[in-house]
Amino acid sequence: MTVLTLALLVAGGSFCAGLLGALTGLGGGIIVVPMLTLLFHVDLRYAIGASLVSVIATSSGAAAAYVREGYTNVRIGIFLEVATTIGALIGAALAGLIPTGALSVLFGVVLLYTAYRSGKRHDDHPVEGPPDPWSVRLRLASTYPTPNGLVAYDVVRVPAGFAIMFLAGCLSALLGIGSGVVKVLAMDQTMRLPFKVSTTTSNFMIGVTAAASAGVYLHRGYIDPTLAFPVMIGVLCGALLGARILGGARVLWLRRIFTVVIVVLAFEMLYKGARGLL
C-alpha cells in the first residue's frame, strides 16, 4: 500500500469514527486504535500516538460549544486533573514496559465496559444529607442551568472520585483514548454530579489529560506525521460535522449499531491480544 492510499483510507475511517463518536456521544477515539491495528495492521504504539492527537482535537474543538451551555465546573475539573495528569504521566511511563499483547487485552476490556455503559440510562441522583467535608473544603458545590432555572448541587465521595480519575488518566495514556466513560463514572456515579455537568466537565478534562501523555509520546517517537495527519484531520472533520448535525439529541438506533461495532472490536482485540497477534 502506498502512503497516499493509506492516508486516504485512514482519513475516511477516522472521519466515520469522529462522526459516529459525536452523534452517539461515546467519542470517536475509542475505535481509532482498533481500526488502525486490526484493519490497517499498524503497530499499537503508532496507533496510540495518532489516536491521542485526535482525542485532543475533538475535546478542544468541542469545548466552546460545551462552555456556552454553562455546565462545566472548572474547580472540580482542575482539581481532578491533578489525578488524571499524574495518572497519564505514569501510564505513559508504563506503556513502554507493558507488552502490546497485554495492552490489546486491556483495550478489549475497556471497549466491553464502554458498550455496557452505553446501554445504561443516566439518572441524576441528587445528593441528600450533610455535605461532604472534602467538597466544603475544596468549594466544589455549584449550580447548573435547567429548564426551571439554576439548580444547586453538591458532590460526595471526593477521594474515591479522585482515585478513579487517576485510573482514567492511566488508561488514557496506555490506550490512547479519552477514557471519557471512566471519567463520567467517577463524576456521575461516584461523586454524584448531575449528568450534564459530569459530561461537560469530563470533556474539559479529556484534552488536558491526553496532552500530558501526548507530549511524552512525541518525545518517544510514537507520533508519526504520515499517520497522525489523516487521523487528526479525519476525526476532527467527522466530529465537527456530527456536532453540527445534532444539537444535543442522540440517535438511539445509531447508538445501538455503534455499540455492536464496539463489542465486535472488543472481542477482536481480546483474541488478537491473547494470541499475541498484535
Next chain:
Amino acid sequence: MSRPTVPPEPGAPLEGRGVPVERGISEHQLEMLIGRLLQVGVLLAGAVVLAGGLALLVHHGGSAANFSVFNGEPSTLSTLSGVISGAWHLHPAQVVQFGLILLIATPVARVAFTLVAFWVQRDRFYVGVTALVLVLLLYGLLWGRG
C-alpha cells in the same frame, strides 16, 4: 463582548457554598472566551497539519507505507528543536509535527488561562492546584521521555 454589563450571578445567595465572588468580567464570560480561543487553537493547528500533510503526500505519496513494525521516529521528528528547525525550513513532515505540537499546546494554554482566572479571583488555593497541573503538563511536553 455581547453582554457589556455583568449580570448578577443567580447563584449569588449560594456564595458561602463556594460560588465565586465576581470581580469585573464574569466567570462564565471568561470561560466563553477561553472556549473560543481553544477552538481557534485547534483550527490553526488543523490548518498547519493539513498544509504539511498535503505537501507530504505530494512528495512521498507514492512510496510504500509500512507501520506494522515499530521503529520510533528519528530525533528530527520527536524533539522540539528538531521539529521547529525542520518546520522553519518548511520540510513537510516537520510542518505536520509542528501543527501537532500546536494542538498539544492548546489544552496547556487552557490550563494557563484558568490559572489567570483564579488569580484574578484571588483564589490562592486554586491558583496552586492549577499551577501544579500546568507544571505536570509542561513536564510531559518539554522533557517527558517516560
